Amino acid sequence: MKKEIRRNMWRAAATVLVVAWMILIFSFSAQPDTESSQISGRVSYRLVETANRLFHKGMTEKQMEAAALKIDYPVRKTAHMTEYGILAVLILHMLWAYGWRGKLFLSSLFMTGAYACTDEFHQLFIPGRAGRFTDVLIDSAGACIALAFAELIIHIYKKIKNRKR
Numbered sequence: 001m002k003k004e005i006r007r008n009m010w011r012a013a014a015t016v017l018v019v020a021w022m023i024l025i026f027s028f029s030a031q032p033d034t035e036s037s038q039i040s041g042r043v044s045y046r047l048v049e050t051a052n053r054l055f056h057k058g059m060t061e062k063q064m065e066a067a068a069l070k071i072d073y074p075v076r077k078t079a080h081m082t083e084y085g086i087l088a089v090l091i092l093h094m095l096w097a098y099g100w101r102g103k104l105f106l107s108s109l110f111m112t113g114a115y116a117c118t119d120e121f122h123q124l125f126i127p128g129r130a131g132r133f134t135d136v137l138i139d140s141a142g143a144c145i146a147l148a149f150a151e152l153i154i155h156i157y158k159k160i161k162n163r164k165r
Helices: 002-029 033-054 061-097 104-123 133-164
Strands: none
Touching: 002 061, 002 104, 033 061, 061 104, 061 133, 104 133
16 A cells, blocks of 8 residues: 555646646747747856856957857757756656556657647747757657666666676
8 A cells, every 4th residue: 555655646747747847948939039049049158157257268348249149059959958858868767657568758758849849839929949859850850869868877877787686
């Protein structure tokens, strides 16, 4: 009985994490382009500012702003890949919690890609935003990378566990 309660709590927690992460992605996508650009611009600037300090580059304010503009696009796309990579791993965990054992990684990738498609469709209705198939591919690439990394970690864990036996 206790085992069943723990299993149900694990399943519920895994599901809540997936839904919460999807809501977070949805909320980011619901931001108009100006708001989204301001946020990524600040992140890019802080990255440049930190690199400037760490590597003692001595950049001026204008140079840092120019460098931040140059890295803004890769920063945005890396953020997309990261958020969808996390979603893919959360979905993987949820499917595992529910006892899904067949084509687990492929199913996680497919579900994440499907959500990326719905997210891009949603962006068609947001001022200044556009739904792009290339973004679906970028999001799916992030999911694929994260799932490959998860597979590697699981493989290493199993090897270590088998050595102890």
